Amino acid sequence: MKKQEYVEYVEKRAKRSPILKNCFFAFVIGGAICTLGQAFLDLYKHLGVNEDDAGTLTSITLIFTSCLLTGLGIFDNIARVAGAGTLVPITGFANAVSSQAIDTKSEGYVLGVGAKIFTIAGPVILYAILSGTLYGVIYYVCTLIWG
Amino acid sequence: MDVFVKYLLAFVIGGAICTIAQILIDKTKLTPARILVIYVCVGVLLTAINVYEPLVKLAGAGATVPLTGFGRLIANGVKKAVDEKGLLGALTGGLGATAGGIAASLVFGFIASLIFSSKPKK
Amino acid sequence: MKNPIIKLKNQPRISASYSVVGHLEKQGPLGELFDEYSDNDKFGKNTWEKAESEMQLRAVKGAIKKSGLKEYDIDLLLAGDLLNQCVGSNYATTNFNIPYLGIYGACSTCAEGLGLGACLVDAQTIDSCCAVTSSHYCSSERQFRFPLEYGGQRAPTAQWTATGSGAFVISNEGNVKITEVLFGKAIDKGITDINNMGAAMAPSAIDTIVRYFEKSEHSPDYFDKIITGDLGFEGSEILKDLLLGYGIDIRKNHDDCGLMLFDKEKQDVHAGGSGCGCSAVVMASHILPLLEQGKLGDVLFLGTGALMSPMTLFQGGSIPAICHLVHLSSR
Numbered sequence: 001m002k003k004q005e006y007v008e009y010v011e012k013r014a015k016r017s018p019i020l021k022n023c024f025f026a027f028v029i030g031g032a033i034c035t036l037g038q039a040f041l042d043l044y045k046h047l048g049v050n051e052d053d054a055g056t057l058t059s060i061t062l063i064f065t066s067c068l069l070t071g072l073g074i075f076d077n078i079a080r081v082a083g084a085g086t087l088v089p090i091t092g093f094a095n096a097v098s099s100q101a102i103d104t105k106s107e108g109y110v111l112g113v114g115a116k117i118f119t120i121a122g123p124v125i126l127y128a129i130l131s132g133t134l135y136g137v138i139y140y141v142c143t144l145i146w147g
Numbered sequence: 148m149d150v151f152v153k154y155l156l157a158f159v160i161g162g163a164i165c166t167i168a169q170i171l172i173d174k175t176k177l178t179p180a181r182i183l184v185i186y187v188c189v190g191v192l193l194t195a196i197n198v199y200e201p202l203v204k205l206a207g208a209g210a211t212v213p214l215t216g217f218g219r220l221i222a223n224g225v226k227k228a229v230d231e232k233g234l235l236g237a238l239t240g241g242l243g244a245t246a247g248g249i250a251a252s253l254v255f256g257f258i259a260s261l262i263f264s265s266k267p268k269k
Numbered sequence: 270m271k272n273p274i275i276k277l278k279n280q281p282r283i284s285a286s287y288s289v290v291g292h293l294e295k296q297g298p299l300g301e302l303f304d305e306y307s308d309n310d311k312f313g314k315n316t317w318e319k320a321e322s323e324m325q326l327r328a329v330k331g332a333i334k335k336s337g338l339k340e341y342d343i344d345l346l347l348a349g350d351l352l353n354q355c356v357g358s359n360y361a362t363t364n365f366n367i368p369y370l371g372i373y374g375a376c377s378t379c380a381e382g383l384g385l386g387a388c389l390v391d392a393q394t395i396d397s398c399c400a401v402t403s404s405h406y407c408s409s410e411r412q413f414r415f416p417l418e419y420g421g422q423r424a425p426t427a428q429w430t431a432t433g434s435g436a437f438v439i440s441n442e443g444n445v446k447i448t449e450v451l452f453g454k455a456i457d458k459g460i461t462d463i464n465n466m467g468a469a470m471a472p473s474a475i476d477t478i479v480r481y482f483e484k485s486e487h488s489p490d491y492f493d494k495i496i497t498g499d500l501g502f503e504g505s506e507i508l509k510d511l512l513l514g515y516g517i518d519i520r521k522n523h524d525d526c527g528l529m530l531f532d533k534e535k536q537d538v539h540a541g542g543s544g545c546g547c548s549a550v551v552m553a554s555h556i557l558p559l560l561e562q563g564k565l566g567d568v569l570f571l572g573t574g575a576l577m578s579p580m581t582l583f584q585g586g587s588i589p590a591i592c593h594l595v596h597l598s599s600r
Contacts, residue, residue: 001472001511003459010460010468014503015425017173022422026169027162030213034161035154037208055211055220056247062212063248067255070418071263079420080537084168086420087179088186089161089212090248095420096183097252101260103416106316113260117253120180120419124214125249127184129241131191132221136237139195140229172422179421265317265417267291267310267407267432 022083029078029085037062037089059090066094071102096120153207160202161209183214190218220244274484275450281390282443283383283597284338284397286553287331289324291406291432293538294550297531302554303433304331310407310432317408318356324434324546325350325361325403332399332436332553343367343438344395347386349378350403350545351430352412357403367399376470376499377453378402379435379549380572380593386439387447387595396440403434404544413579414463424464426503429538431530435549437557445560449485449596453477455576457589463582467504467527467540470573473590474500474508477571479515481594493565495519496556497592498548498572499527501541526551548572560599568597 001009040061044054069075075095079086086092100119104112118125168182177185193199199219203210210216224244228236242249290303291310305327307313312323325348333340346365349372350357362369374381382400389395407417409430415421439447456476460469474497482489489495500508505525512519526548527541552570559565576589 001458003457006458006472007460010465010507013507014465014468017422017424019170019173022173023166023169027166030165031158031162031209034206034209034212035158037161037212038154038157041208041211058208058212059248060251063251064255067252067259070420071259073263073266073418076268076418076420080422082420083422084172084179084182085162085165087182088165088168088214090214090217092179092183092420093214093217093248094252094255095418096180098256098259099416099418099420101256102263102418103265103411105260105264106318109260113257117256120183121252123180124183124187124217128187128191128218128221128245131188131218132225132241133237135191135195135222136225136229136240137234139226140234140237143229263418265407265411267293268417 025081026083026085029082030088033062033086033089033091062090063094066091067098070095070098093121093124156206157209159209160206161212164210164213164215186214187218190215191222194219194222217245217248272480272484274481275388277387277391277448277450279391279393280446280448281387281439282441283437283445283447283557284440284443285332285336285438286557287328287335287436288550288554289328289331289434290550293536294431294433294530297536299530299551299555302558303550304554310405317405317411318352319360321350321352321357321403321405321408322360324405325357325401325436326364328403328434328436329361329365329399329401332438336438336440338397338438338440340365340367343397343399345370345386345389345398347372347382347398347400348402349373349382351375351409357405357408358401374572374591374593375574375576376404376543376545376547377572377574377591377593378545379552380498380570380595383437383439383447383595384450384452384593387450390439390441397438399436399438401434401436402545402549404430404432404546406430406432409544413577423539425539426465426467427539428466428499428501428527428541428543429531430544431542431547431550433546433550435546435553437553444599445557446598447595448598451477451481451594453592453594455589455591457587459587461582461587463577465503466543466575466577466588467501468507469575469577469588470500470590470592471504471507471511473592474571474573475511477592477594478512478517478519482517489517489519489522492522492567492569494556495523495569496571497523497525498574499541499543500525500573501527501543502533503540504573529555560597563599566598566600570595570597
């Protein structure tokens with residue numbers, strides 16, 4: 001069997017991920033995390049924090065919770081069911097950072113935790129900044145042309 | 148707006164944004180790390196072309212909590228900084244607007260590494 | 270290529286075997302059979318890499334003790350594992366006053382060590398040796414995939430790296446003979462999916478099995494069991510299916526260590542176990558005792574290994590695989 005034939009044979013017979021079930025849990029758990037975020041947002045606004053800071057505080061609250069659940073070994077059990085439901089909210093970012101930090105402390109706090117903490121978070125930050133800067137430059141040029 | 152409707156919209160739109168990512172993971176060869184990168188960039192793009200802000204008005208945290216919301220913060224931060232400082236803002240605005248989230252992740256992640264050790268799965 | 274099966278005229282024996290496993294393997298269907306286990310998979314150590322070395326250390330000590338020999342009697346250690354630079358073996362073997370050859374064949378290392386050791390003893394260059402190999406879920410996961418606490422989903426074809434170490438003493442004493450060895454060729458069929466190692470390894474098992482039955486006087490039915498190392502559910506199905514195309518039917522007597530070690534329905538291991546330790550502990554504590562008791566006569570053991578490196582995968586490379594065959598007999 002040629003390489004290409006074999007690869008096609010394998011892909012055809014491989015059991016697919018249960019996409020309907022996965023989507024259901026991603027929807028419910030992802031939605032629930034966002035709803036929880038909304039509750040925190042309203043709470044902070046109710047306490048008199050301004051709109052922007054309330055948003056930041058909401059993120060920080062969710063990040064703190066994710067890091068705690070990651071450390072306790074609970075987050076990965078939820079994520080195994082939730083899939084993108086925990087990955088896509090800011091919780092997934094926080095889990096990627098804290099799980100790397102916990103995992104690499106055996107290699108020390110500088111070259112272990114310090115370097116590896118960015119393994120998954122690094123690409124996100126890099127491309128966020130790159131696309132942001134690109135947008136900034138385009139926006140700047142537009143303001144020059146159209147004022 | 149009715150509180151119930153507000154929370155329902157946060158739930159449905161937040162859930163929908165996650166579901167799109169789940170379909171991408173299951174149907175394509177995209178790894179979770181790539182999904183996150185794509186989501187952030189899409190967030191910046193949709194905010195830049197003024198599509199994302201109306202969604203945030205509608206869904207609140209349903210649109211700000213997903214990683215596309217992180218992209219939105221970057222885009223809005225850059226825009227504001229460019230308005231104030233000109234071209235320099237293109238470099239300073241993004242990280243400035245997301246500093247809270249990034250710093251919180253790093254600080255809490257680091258503290259977690261001080262307190263916890265990795266455990267085998269049950 | 271002449272491609273001969275190596276016939277071992279002096280028929281070296283496996284005199285003793287010993288297994289050390291983690292908690293999930295202990296809870297599996299073969300749990301009762303293993304010699305030693307750890308509740309928290311740490312084996313009293315503070316890093317997963319040290320825990321893996323500790324497993325190997327205990328397995329070698331246990332096997333030597335069981336064989337009735339002394340450390341002094343063992344002429345050579347053949348050891349390997351999945352970690353970079355084979356650190357699991359490197360540190361474990363510092364504890365012995367025995368010459369050491371490090372071997373790497375990914376998950377096929379158990380069969381590689383058995384085959385190589387048997388050849389050396391058969392050639393009477395040495396009197397006895399100890400082949401040992403290990404894998405640890407926690408150390409492999411962090412080297413090959415993600416941190417343990419990372420929240421990810423596994424594909425249905427993904428396999429679970431077993432935590433365990435198996436050691437075998439090969440000498441001229443014992444009931445279980447190693448009569449034939451056929452080393453595998455590295456085979457690359459273009460599989461790039463890290464979540465489908467069974468599919469990556471199946472072609473190497475097919476190649477070795479086809480080459481064996483081309484030259485062997487035996488037919489597949491001669492063997493009580495044809496056991497693959499860690500093809501898991503997906504790889505085993507591919508193997509049995511594609512072998513039919515070569516006119517070889519092993520559906521009746523095929524078994525896979527990855528499927529025996531865990532309960533696929535009750536334990537969340539998806540397509541089954543994998544890793545060097547998987548086939549090593551199943552062979553050491555399940556198959557060899559059956560051979561010793563005469564409940565099995567002839568067994569073909571095919572250690573399968575996916576020679577995977579995360580770096581070359583990121584560079585767009587595919588996953589080569591290898592499969593070594595060892596013919597065990599108690600007749």
